[in-house]
Amino acid sequence: MNTAPLILIALTTLATAAVAMAGRNLIHSALLLVASWAGIAAFYLWAAAEFVAFAQILIYVGGVSMVVLFAVLLTRNSRAELAISTDSFSRAIAALLAGGAVFGILVGAILRTPLTGSTRSPAAFNVRTLGLELMGTHAAALLIIGIILTVALLGAVVLAAPEPPEDAP
Amino acid sequence: MNAAPPAADAFLERLPLIARDMLTVWFPEPARWLLNSLLAIAAIIISFATLFSLLTLAERKILGRVQNRPGPNRTGLPFLPFTAGRIFGLGQPFADGIKMLTKEDIVPRAADQFLHFLAPVALLALSILTFAVIPFGRHLVPVELDAGVLYFFAAGAATELAIFMAGWASRNKFALLAAMRALAQLISYELPLLLSIVPVIMLAQSLSPTAIVTAQGTLPHWYVCTPWGFAAFVIFFIAALAESNRSPFDLPEAESELIAGHLTEYSGFKYAIFFMAEYFGMCALSGMGVTLFLGGWQAPFSFLEFIPSYVWFGAKLLTLLLLFIWIRATFPRLRMDQLTRLAWKFLVPLALINLLTAAFWHHSHNWSTPLQLVRWAIAIFLVVSPFLWLGRALTQTFRPRTYRYA
Amino acid sequence: MNLSPLHFCLLFSSGLFCIGLIGALSRRNAILVLLGIELMLNAANLNFIAFWRFSPNPENGHGILFVVFSIAVAAAEAAVGLALVISIYRHQKNIRLPEATRLKG
Structure with a gap:
């Protein structure tokens, strides 16, 4: 490829x-x-x-x-x-060190693993199969995702809506 | 009697392909694929740019006729000596183009220079990208994609970003406010637009525009001829009006009330590019509407199939565009609160109920003949009753206007 | 050293993950922290797609299914996160995270 x-x-x-x-x-x-x-x-x-x-x-x-x-x-x-105010320098250094360490570990692990990876064409998995999988085998997961999305969006609306004044009925 | 050639192989039907092959046959084989793509892009851009220029003229003339005035009728084509112009004002688009090109291009000093430049370019590029998946004819599909409909709406959704860029980069509070209003409108109407096409995808069982067109066949099988399809088409059309900022939903840059909305700080050719992108978006949405609901490039009756498919597509496209112009001449503009209420409290619930109707229609397709009437009755009831019920709830507070001092 | 395309994909995604991590750790602006977390989620999706593409049997498409669900969850997360940002802003009139200490014990 x-x-x-x-x-x-x-x-x-x-x-x-x-x-x-x-x-x-x-x-x-x-x-x-x-x-x-x-x-x-x-x-x-x-x-x-x-x-x-x-x-x-x-x-x-x-x-x-x-x-x-x-x-x-x-x-x-x-x-x-x-224009965001300057972030603290020590914080940035610490974050860079932590991120760099994680990156180093990941790169080391990836480079030392022999990954050949097959290059078969995934043509058999088209949109139609995806739809059938979603609606068939994974219908329960799809429903749960729908519920999560609804609840999350309702929660977001409640969080972001202005609070009524204290003496409101 | 000779058997008529199958419609797919008729000479006229294949004419664009033959013309393309005549042009590219002189080039070596590896370059041909690239050249074919480039030719398709050039053909789309040239034909829709021409359509854009003619549409502006047609719009102004039709609006003029509706308002009982002639509209532009003076400008002629300068290279036709005898007419000295004046053939129905056909030179007007060229005059407009020259005017726009020669105007000064003003960029505010405080503006975000790069984003100010990028906004019209991104908008135009994204709106041209949407043409890529529309099947213009039996053999004229620029890109055959498995998930073409999804691609179309993804590219369309990305144009919102360009509008935000235009409003923000201008460093003008009116431009920014107008951009926020425009975004609120676009996001609100994205929902009914997407929900209204879901039944089509459900019944065609495909996201590919070509498959959706071939699933429809001739006239009585077009999706617009079913109760759910008609409702979905109306919702789609209203949402398309709002998505392309057309009257009566042209609040983002209501020319007669606001100072050009998010385009306040744009002038010269950049301003023209925004308008071009708006018309391109209108054409693309109409093309998608034709593809999804009006049978795409299919002829209405099989005996009319001798007329090539791209002519049918063009005719349907022009009909929808005329409908856009007609609606602009007819309806007054909505207020901002009416606009959002219409989307969230009326169109979205209707589109959701329409999903149920489509599901019912799909599962009752093998009812026997007398029961077909019952099926139609139930489907029409499922479409009409929520329409009446929601409509009554929406208009309950309205009273006839009383004039106290008139 | 012989690198396969899968190696490049994994390096790409780990780079993206670490950029998101550094951003989320170092910035004080709540919106930027959220965007960093979004980047990390995207890097995970990228790995799913890479392993799906180079798996011995891509026909079953589990990677794609996982990414579809993950994108939906990420969208919900963005909505809730930004609603939280707006409500923080309403209480303290800015969105600098180190100053959001009202509930600190």
Whole structure:
């Protein structure tokens, strides 16, 4: 399988994610993260997981990004605050050390494992099979996910709704 | 008597393919695939850009006729000597284009320069991307995707981001407020839009536009001719009106009330690009509506199949676009609260109930002939009664307007 | 050293996971912390897809099914998390996490 597009996608996604996480401007960070989510969708396309790629675009680029941007705009006092105040230096160093250690362990483990990986074409698993699996074997899981989503969204509405004044009936 | 050739192989039907092959036959085999794709992209962009320019003219002329005035009728084509222009104002789109290109492109000094530039580009690119999966004809599907319908709506959902970018990058409070309002509208109407097409996917048992078209066949089998299909089509159409910012849902940039909404700080050709993207979105949504509900490129009757499929698609597309313009001329604009109430309290519940109707329709398809009438009656009842009930709840507080000082 | 495509996928996902981890640990802004957690979830999804693609029998599609469910849960998590951010903002007028100490024992 051709790895050149994979490396390109990976580098773009990692770069946008890193810049987003280090950024000063919240809106720029959010938009860069959207680019990185789109990069992940491109990876899914490369891995022939069409349905998941489009679901990723629909949910992350269309949905989650909107929620994030609305939250950014709803939780600021003035434009000056959009430029986030400097985070503490020692905290950043500690986080970098922890993250770097985890990354080192993971990379070491991956590189020392002989992974051949079969390259059989997954053509047999198309959208139709996915639908049948979801509605048949995994119907219970689908129902539970539906309930989780409903409860979570109701909870989010309750949390975000303004509280009534104290003397309200 | 010679047997007529099957419709799929008729000369006219294959004409675009033949033209394409004549162009690419001169190139070596490995490059041909790339050239074919490039030709498809060029054909889509050129034909829809032409359609865009003609639509703006048609819209202005039709609106003019409805409002009892002639509309643009002076501008002619400069390269036709005798007419000196004035053929129905056909030169108007060109004049508009030249005007837009030569206007000064103003970028506010405080604006986020890069995002300000990126917003129209992203919007246009994303709205052109949606054309990729629409089957324009029997042999004219730009990209054959297994999950094409999902792709279409994913690309459409991404355009919201461009609108946010436009509003935010302008560094203008009116632009930002208008962008938030536009987003609230787009997100609200995304739900009924998606829910209204779920029954089609359920009954066609496929997410591929081509499979959905072939599942419909000729006229009486189009999905719009079933009770649930009709309801779904109406919901889809209303939501499409709102998604493409068309009147009566054109609150985001209500020209007569607001200062151009999120486009306040845009001028010159960038402004034109926003309008182009809006019309492209309208065309793409109409094309999807034709594909999902109106039988796509299929001829209404089998004896009319000698007319090539792409002509049928074009005719249906133009009908829907005319309906868009007609509605713009007819209905007054909604208020913001009416707009969101219509989406959440009316269209979403109706679309959910419509799922039940479609399920009933699917499971009763093998009832015997006399029971078919019962089936139709039950399905129509399932569509009409929630419509009346919810509609009454929605309009209960409305009274005829009284004029005290008139 | 001979690296297979699967190696590249795993390196990609671990890089993404660590960027998310560093972001979530180092930033003070609640929204950025949430976005870091989203990145970590995405990295996990990426691994599922990679192992599905290079598994000996991709026909059963368990990786894809898992990712579909995981995306749904991630969307719910984002909604609840941002609602929490908004309610923190309502109480203390900013969203800096180190200052959200009202319930600290």
